[in-house]
Amino acid sequence: MKESNKIRLDHLGELAERGDLTLVGDEPMSRHTTLRLGGPADVWAEPHTVEGLVALLTGCAARSIAVTQVGAGTNLLVRDGGVRGVVVNLRRLNAVERFSDLGPSDGPSATVDAPGGSVRIDVQAGCSTGRLLAAARRWGLGGVEFLAGVPGSVGGGMVMNAGTYLGEFTDVTQSVRSVDRQGRLITRAHAECGFRYRASDLPSTEVVVDATLRLPRRDATAIDADVSQLRQHRRQREPTGVHNNGSTFKNPPGDYAGRLIESAGLKGLRRGGAVVSPVHANWLVVEPTHTPRARASDLLGLIDEVRHRVAETHGVELELEVKVIGESS
Template sequence: MTRGSALLADLALPELPPGAIELRQDEPMRRHTTLRLGGPADLWARPADEASLAALLACCDRAGVPVCFVGGGSNLLVRDGGIRGVVINLGRMTRVWQPDPEGAPEQVEVEAGATTGKLLLAATQWQLGGLEFLGGVPGSVGGGLIMNAGTYLGEFTRVVTEVRSRRRDGSAVRRDHAACGFRYRASDLPADEVACAASLRLWPRPRAEIEAEVASLRERRKQREPSGVDNNGSTFTNPPGEFAGRLIEAAGLKGLRIGAAEVSPVHANWLVIRRDVDEPARAADLLALIGRVREAVQAAHGVTLELEVKVVGEAAQ
């Protein structure tokens, strides 16, 4: 019996409508991260709606099964041993809508599983500004909310009025903007809850202006960032008044490689996975490279770099 099948038997999920929860046993996490790294999750679960999510969480809570929440995988490093327990992904909860398009067109609701691209496209079609920064942000809305994702054009904190979540026992909680505690690449949204949906307040803006600004941002990123390699985007947050990439480059680390993990020669704050080398792609090597970079920057500049990437799972046995 595999880990996944044993866990599924222990959970004893209640009777749910057909297709309410997509379940996969012993699912390789490399299929679900932009780094394409990571060992298996015991059980991978994608609920179709919030009611199914609540039922799944309640079962996990009663059985004492650990739960990990994963979004689009664009800011996630999963260790080679994989993740024990249930990994929950909201990739089927992707609605974006206007509750009152005639009376209050600037109010937009979005489920956390929607991609940032889908949200931006909807706002552009409705000629609503405020989300132009998403032209440079990959992944899901849920992950973006938790880390207050953004670019120089803005962050989620500018547009969010409320976030709705589920606790580990399945109960619901609502937080207004102030209670979310948004700050640079972080928030006070608890790690033991899963963000399910958010209310946004946008503002009218001509579609042509939105598209022009988004195109400019994407072109800027295309010129400054590496392509053709598996990556998470920026690996470290920028220290106050500084740029992590500049510190890493000044420490002479561009091109440094451990196994298939490399400090990008294009942008030093992008630690990437090369697939054109005779080395296996392992999370352990990327973690070793992260450690080497932090040590070198601390020695050269007296600055401790903080990870922007979330690291989960167990090391390989």
């Protein structure tokens, strides 16, 4: 890494004096990713308010400092050289608020068809998916049962259109609000978000700050039944005791990445402490006890090899679901 490209806290000028911004220099990204891999962020930034976020983004733009947004780091693979510039995280912006009940014909609902009416929920990007699910259940609202066992933040979930066989964010989202690098707040209606399988058109140059959802009223017993069935389904299929991002690759149309990897004979394939899980072939995981400790380069090498061998065996190019950021060391 060229030292001259590295941003230090003192490059941020008056931003470092703000009471509504927590800034940390040289923060290991391995603390902020479920893979527990990756080099340091030059500056790790946690705004406490939307104003603090706006000031951070405009201040960085004025100084030509790169900004990368991350959520709970459950779908991130950070390279060993770390991330230059500022990494912004919204975990302190995590409110979830319920509005008064609305009838079925009150306002445009995204894709929720709720004969009993739906209820508006505003949720900030830093709210965890687990807290959103728990709040909805407490209020007698369904629609987000699909989040059972899906870790992460609402911001990351929106960008990824996270989901399971029970549904995905697109099904319940009415609008998404984000801030661009010039500090402008932009609201996008559902149709403008471009949600699709594990992706959206939400621009990578913007930070999602909050979203408005419409959730149908639902009995807590029915919610619990779906949630426990999904959790059980996951328990039977998911590796435990390893650091991971869940599925590494997207399923290609009409097939499963796991099936293709397994039938290419790649379960158990390893590079150092990175291994194709013998339990679920689409989970390329990191063994926490392996010596020497796995590096991001081990997992990236394994990803390349799996892609290559699946292409050779099946003629299918697997697309990464996991987002790779940062520099090689």
